[in-house]
Amino acid sequence: MKIFNLPDLGEGLAEAEIREWFVKVGDTVKEDQPLLSMETAKAVVDVPSPYSGEIKKLYGQNGDTIQTHAPLIEFVSQDAPLKKDKGTVVGNLEESETILDEGDVIVGVPQKTSTTIKAMPAVRMLAKQLDVDLTLVQGSGAGGQITAKDVKEYVQGSSSTSTGEALKGVRHAMAKAMADSHKEVVPITLSDDADITNFPADADFTAHLIQAIAKAAEIEPAINVSFNGKKLERQFNSNTNLGLAVDTKEGLLVPVIKDIANKSKEELRTEINHLKNGAKDRSLKPEELQGATFTLSNFGVFAGKYATLVVVPPQVAILGCGKIREVAKVHEGSVKVRKIAPLSLSCDHRAVTGGEATRFLAAVIQHLES
Numbered sequence: 001m002k003i004f005n006l007p008d009l010g011e012g013l014a015e016a017e018i019r020e021w022f023v024k025v026g027d028t029v030k031e032d033q034p035l036l037s038m039e040t041a042k043a044v045v046d047v048p049s050p051y052s053g054e055i056k057k058l059y060g061q062n063g064d065t066i067q068t069h070a071p072l073i074e075f076v077s078q079d080a081p082l083k084k085d086k087g088t089v090v091g092n093l094e095e096s097e098t099i100l101d102e103g104d105v106i107v108g109v110p111q112k113t114s115t116t117i118k119a120m121p122a123v124r125m126l127a128k129q130l131d132v133d134l135t136l137v138q139g140s141g142a143g144g145q146i147t148a149k150d151v152k153e154y155v156q157g158s159s160s161t162s163t164g165e166a167l168k169g170v171r172h173a174m175a176k177a178m179a180d181s182h183k184e185v186v187p188i189t190l191s192d193d194a195d196i197t198n199f200p201a202d203a204d205f206t207a208h209l210i211q212a213i214a215k216a217a218e219i220e221p222a223i224n225v226s227f228n229g230k231k232l233e234r235q236f237n238s239n240t241n242l243g244l245a246v247d248t249k250e251g252l253l254v255p256v257i258k259d260i261a262n263k264s265k266e267e268l269r270t271e272i273n274h275l276k277n278g279a280k281d282r283s284l285k286p287e288e289l290q291g292a293t294f295t296l297s298n299f300g301v302f303a304g305k306y307a308t309l310v311v312v313p314p315q316v317a318i319l320g321c322g323k324i325r326e327v328a329k330v331h332e333g334s335v336k337v338r339k340i341a342p343l344s345l346s347c348d349h350r351a352v353t354g355g356e357a358t359r360f361l362a363a364v365i366q367h368l369e370s
Helices: 121-129 148-159 169-184 205-219 265-280 354-369
Strands: 002-005 015-021 034-039 044-048 053-058 065-067 071-075 094-096 187-195 225-228 233-236 242-244 246-248 251-253 294-297 317-321 325-331 334-348
Touching: 015 169, 121 148, 169 251, 187 354, 205 265, 205 294, 205 354, 242 265, 246 265, 317 354, 334 354
Parallel strands: 242 294, 294 317
Antiparallel strands: 002 071, 002 094, 015 034, 015 065, 034 044, 053 071, 187 334, 225 233, 246 251, 317 334, 325 334
16 A cells, blocks of 8 residues: 655645545546645645555545645555655655554654654544644643643543634644744834825835835844744845735735845735735635745734734744824924824844844834835
């Protein structure tokens, strides 16, 4: 028998949810034929068959979450070896000669430390029997190891809310990303105002703000780095790739505008519209949701002035813009009505100093006010 393991569908994602099977047990498929549609934290991806053959077993049903590199499909053994991925999905298609249960540790597969689950095989089996996602269980054992008691207490604690809705897809991934950030990042937040009274009435403020971020990143490049918290190393990025937080009914998606420093306001607006529409109808390609080096949250389109924003590693900073408003303010010696854009900058203080953060925010404000 041949086991096809779930490949990495993009940028080191730890898991994906089965959205729809296109095949069933007993079907004969051809190489590169779509097998199923899977939803990751970033996109909906069709997974192709690595080779031709007959399907013997499907590991999971619609709505199930499969860990990256875990068994996905079992094929009837053939003489021809499995072929490598041709680039239909991100990463290499994994194959295996050994049948593994979903709860087993896959020996020889690199595990990302941020998603590693510390639990004995017996505890994993118990969690599987009780249908418990171990990524949601807090370990009380040595080094954060999850014990059988932890699993049972989790079940007892969640039984009172059994009528609740289990988070899946984008919301499930967002919850885990926020929890990981809370455990790892040392956050600081600075807030200030930009006086944009002189902006023309028809000015595209978001495009201006993005260009201000690009200019400020050139002045203070320490904001536009990728930080490795394990090795305490930072890598400066040559381009500023902006993640644009988009609110959708499935949850928060962050499509990416690449190399914002070399785009005009018109090009930025075209790309913003494309990414927002693509995020809402889940039509974006995986590469359009990868590679962000800095994030912008324009939460003020709904409400709010200032915010403490969440930095998601390996990024070290995120800028938020609150609701633009008119205020009475002393200007050139007299009180006048001025249009104000409230800004909040949150940074990972492990990688960004207070001076670097304030210089970046000051550069953004100066560009907007000029």
